[in-house]
């Protein structure tokens with residue numbers, strides 16, 4: 001089992017994995033759309049692969065915090081582990097590798113809309129603690145953020161603008 005950057009031949013496997021993990025095709029379609037746009041970062045589309053089989057995938061794409069000023073950030077979405085491999089630490093492995101890569105690349109913060117019991121283990125906190133809002137309707141504790149650079153979000157406010165693929169599909 002290895003974690004590596006997505007390759008062109010992984011495209012189909014990533015779509016199928018997302019369909020299986022989420023029980024619908026929306027997330028796979030979002031990945032396909034982001035891949036063709038300006039917010040795609042090849043180094044931050046990571047797969048967990050066993051031989052040529054895709055068992056997990058995580059995507060971070062460029063986003064903006066839009067308030068009086070505009071700041072670059074990342075959003076984590078989607079993330080999936082194949083159902084038969086869930087709860088064995090594979091998601092944690094992928095997520096930690098993604099956080100490390102994003103930090104090394106110089107990104108300062110990441111937002112995620114997801115399970116409020118899952119992401120805090122990795123250092124995510126409620127985004128509302130920084131007065132930064134989710135563009136989608138969501139419970140307050142489900143929209144979270146992590147600072148990769150200490151204090152990166154402390155002087156920022158606004159709404160996070162995701163890639164338009166998320167609007168079109170949701």
Ligand SMILES: CC(C)(COP(=O)(O)OP(=O)(O)OC[C@H]1O[C@@H](n2cnc3c(N)ncnc32)[C@H](O)[C@@H]1OP(=O)(O)O)[C@@H](O)C(=O)NCCC(=O)NCCS
Nearest residue numbers: 021079080081086087088089090091092113114115117118
């Ligand atoms: C969410 C998901 C990516 C987690 O991956 P995973 O490999 O199962 O997670 P891990 O084994 O690394 O889990 C680490 C910890 O989180 C817990 N956890 C896993 N999934 C969880 C969930 N959905 N909600 C809350 N806690 C969860 C595990 O029990 C484990 O806890 P522990 O460290 O106390 O033992 C995976 O379950 C999945 O693909 N789910 C379906 C798609 C999905 O919901 N994606 C995320 C959208 S926000």
